[in-house]
Amino acid sequence: MSFPHLKWLSVALASILFLNPFWAKAQDSYTVTVEDIAKRKVQVTAKLFPESDTLLMSPFGATHLKDGWATFIEDLKISNSEGEKIDFTKMDNGVFILANSQKNKPIHLSYNVNIRHEQSKWPFGYKEAAYINDEMLMATGNALFLTRLDVDSATVNFQLKQPYKVANAWKQTAPATYVANGAEELVWTVLAIGNFNLSEIQTGKTKILLAYSNDLSASKKTIESTIRKAVEKYEAIYGSSPSKQPSAPDKYLYVMNVDTSYVGGGAAFTNSISILLNATPAHTTKAGTTSWHHILIHEIGHLWNGRSLKTDESTDWFNEGFTDYLAYKVEHELGLMNKGEWKEIISQKQLGYSKAREKNKASLASAGKDKGSNYDIVYSGGLQFAHKLDTEIKEATNNKKGISDFMKNMFAAYASREQAVKNEEIKAIAEQTCSCDLSSLFQEVKDQN
Numbered sequence: 001m002s003f004p005h006l007k008w009l010s011v012a013l014a015s016i017l018f019l020n021p022f023w024a025k026a027q028d029s030y031t032v033t034v035e036d037i038a039k040r041k042v043q044v045t046a047k048l049f050p051e052s053d054t055l056l057m058s059p060f061g062a063t064h065l066k067d068g069w070a071t072f073i074e075d076l077k078i079s080n081s082e083g084e085k086i087d088f089t090k091m092d093n094g095v096f097i098l099a100n101s102q103k104n105k106p107i108h109l110s111y112n113v114n115i116r117h118e119q120s121k122w123p124f125g126y127k128e129a130a131y132i133n134d135e136m137l138m139a140t141g142n143a144l145f146l147t148r149l150d151v152d153s154a155t156v157n158f159q160l161k162q163p164y165k166v167a168n169a170w171k172q173t174a175p176a177t178y179v180a181n182g183a184e185e186l187v188w189t190v191l192a193i194g195n196f197n198l199s200e201i202q203t204g205k206t207k208i209l210l211a212y213s214n215d216l217s218a219s220k221k222t223i224e225s226t227i228r229k230a231v232e233k234y235e236a237i238y239g240s241s242p243s244k245q246p247s248a249p250d251k252y253l254y255v256m257n258v259d260t261s262y263v264g265g266g267a268a269f270t271n272s273i274s275i276l277l278n279a280t281p282a283h284t285t286k287a288g289t290t291s292w293h294h295i296l297i298h299e300i301g302h303l304w305n306g307r308s309l310k311t312d313e314s315t316d317w318f319n320e321g322f323t324d325y326l327a328y329k330v331e332h333e334l335g336l337m338n339k340g341e342w343k344e345i346i347s348q349k350q351l352g353y354s355k356a357r358e359k360n361k362a363s364l365a366s367a368g369k370d371k372g373s374n375y376d377i378v379y380s381g382g383l384q385f386a387h388k389l390d391t392e393i394k395e396a397t398n399n400k401k402g403i404s405d406f407m408k409n410m411f412a413a414y415a416s417r418e419q420a421v422k423n424e425e426i427k428a429i430a431e432q433t434c435s436c437d438l439s440s441l442f443q444e445v446k447d448q449n
Contacts, residue, residue, distance in 0.1 A: 026106070028154040030145065035161045037137040037194045040115040042144060048107050050098070051150040055109075057094030058142040058187040064123060068094035069142050071120075072130075076111040076146075096146070113144055123372055127276040128267045135213045136194040138255050138274065141180075141187035151183050160193065167192040167211040169253040169271035190272040192255050199224060203231040205241045207251045215258040219281040223256070223296070226334070230297045233330045234304055237404045238411040242303035252303065256296070264290045268302035275299060287337035288345070298327040309410060312420040316368030317445070321382010325390075326407070328383075346387055353380040364445045365423055385444065389430055392441060396434040406433040 026049040033043040048055070055078075057069035065071045070090070078086040078098070086107060087099035098107075115137060117129035130139035147154075157177045158166045168191045170178035180186040192198075192211040201208040201224050208227060216223065235241060243249065253272040264278035281292045288294065301323040305311075311319040332342045356376035360367075364381050367374035390403035409429050414421050427442045 028148070028151055030154060030156045031159060032144065032156060032193075033159040034137065034164060034193050037115075037132050037164075040132060040137075042113040042115060042137070042139070042193075044109070044111055044113060044144060044146075046109040046146070048109065048148055048151075049104070050107060050148045051103055052148070053098040053100075053103075055088075055096045055098065055146055055148055057146055059093055059095075061128065061140075061142050062122075063093060065120070066092055068092070070094035070096075070146075072114045072117060072143065073146070074112045074114055076109070079108045081106050081108070094146075109146060111146065113139075115139065115143075117143060124267065125262065125265050125276065127262075127265060127274045132194075133213050133257055133259075136192050136196040136211070136255075136257065138257070139191050139193070140269065140274070141185075141189045141191070144191070145186055147183060147186060151186065153179055153181050154186050155179050156186075158193070163195050164193060165195070165198070167196075167198055167209050167253055167255070169209075169249060169251060171250060185270050188270045190253060190255050190269050190274045192253070201227050201231075203228050204235060206231050206235070209251055209253045210256065211253065212256045213258070215280060216256060222281050223292075226293055226296060226336075227254070227300065229334055230300050230330055233333060234301060234326075237326060237330075237407055238304045238415075239408040240304075240411055240415070243308055243415075254296075254299075264292075264295055266295045266299035268299050268306055270307070271303075273299045273302075287331065287341045291336075293331055293334075293336045294327055297330050298323055301327050301330075304411065304415075305407070308415040310414075310418065310420045313368035314365045315421055315423060315426065316371060317364040317378050317382035317385065318421070318423075318426055319382075320371075320379050321364075321384070322386045322403075322407070324379055325383045325386035325403070329403075346384075349380040349383045352376040353384050356380065385441075388441060389438075392436070392438060393430070393434040396436040401433060406430055409433050 028046065028048045030044060030046045059068065062068040062071070078088055080086055089097045091097060115130050115132055118126040118131040122129055128140065130143040155173070155177060156170065160166060168178060169189055170180050170185065172178050197212050197214065197217060199210045199220065201210060210224065210227065249271040254275065255273070256275045256277065258277045258280055260278055262276055262278050264276065266273060266275040275295055277292050277295065278290060279292070305323045306319050328337070328342060328345055331337045353376055356374070360374060360377065362374050362377055364377065364385065367377035367381070371378055386403060389406065393406060394402050406429065409432060413429060414425065423445050427438060431438050
């Protein structure tokens with residue numbers, strides 16, 4: 001199942017961290033050391049230049065744990081440039097308050113991260129936290145970095161035992177050294193460390209690094225071909241590569257592994273994706289939400305709708321539902337599912353949405369406030385709306401236009417801005433695409449049961 005990914009948290013994090021009126025004049029730096037992934041320990045040292053007395057792990061994604069991401073932090077030590085110990089108070093949800101004001105003074109941190117995240121229950125699965133397998137340690141930046149409210153950019157250097165390597169989506173500035181531009185890039189990302197397989201896929205202007213364990217080695221060509229073809233399809237749909245920003249990344253990272261005890265799912269982060277399959281492609285036959293190609297193609301789609309086209313709680317139905325609809329559309333066009341399976345998916349989603357609406361009065365626009373509980377409203381409802389809109393546009397234009405034209409218009413209008421798209425803007429672009437009145441259809445977005 002393509003579980004609700006936590007992309008919306010990055011927007012919230014950005015609002016906390018980026019809008020702070022103070023900006024650091026010196027660059028923070030981290031050193032990440034891993035000697036043996038089997039020992040589940042990551043050593044982190046850092047030099048930070050705080051503008052306040054507060055340090056914190058990411059405040060989102062681990063709120064079900066009293067100490068948040070700091071639950072897995074051990075042996076934290078903080079000192080000043082003279083090596084003198086700085087006392088601190090540990091608060092809930094991974095917040096640390098320094099005893100004395102250290103504003104405009106460099107401080108030094110050292111701590112260990114115990115990678116046992118998969119042993120805890122996570123709202124959307126441990127694929128969005130950290131885990132290890134025989135060849136790889138996968139971790140999000142959320143799990144690794146204790147940071148500050150006013151971070152501007154940070155360098156991250158890796159010291160790894162041979163033959164270990166690291167894969168990430170940051171810009172490389174020197175051997176084993178990378179720069180993260182701001183808090184969102186630092187924590188809302190995926191890293192792979194270890195002796196895993198790594199391949200590069202180039203499609204037009206889009207370069208993708210694929211990190212995967214040996215379980216998927218036999219399926220490498222199939223996966224690479226699917227990624228390449230899916231990216232080409234999405235570029236045609238949106239009329240662009242994933243980013244229209246001047247600061248577009250030079251690469252994207254996909255981390256893909258297999259856990260047969262897990263239902264399967266994926267999550268999109270800043271310029272990176274974490275995917276955990278419940279079976280290898282060779283052992284997956286039926287199309288559906290848990291099929292390897294749907295999880296992969298759905299998450300690829302979020303690089304356009306979700307990353308460049310930004311959404312919030314009120315438009316999560318558009319983010320997830322339309323991404324799901326387009327993913328199935330791409331799968332069908334690539335021959336990964338037949339017409340009968342496509343129709344069956346539409347029918348199943350309609351049934352799921354109808355049942356959810358019988359139990360819950362949440363509208364499409366309000367369902368994103370509790371995405372987990374309202375899964376079938378956000379995902380199935382959003383997909384059904386996309387299907388209806390696709391039909392309306394085709395009927396109004398005598399099949400000259402469809403949902404791809406609408407998404408291309410949305411991307412052209414809003415992919416370059418930082419603000420989330422609004423429901424009224426979605427409606428306006430839809431009506432512009434079909435040259436018709438869609439007031440009746442869009443009433444469903446805000447209607448309560």
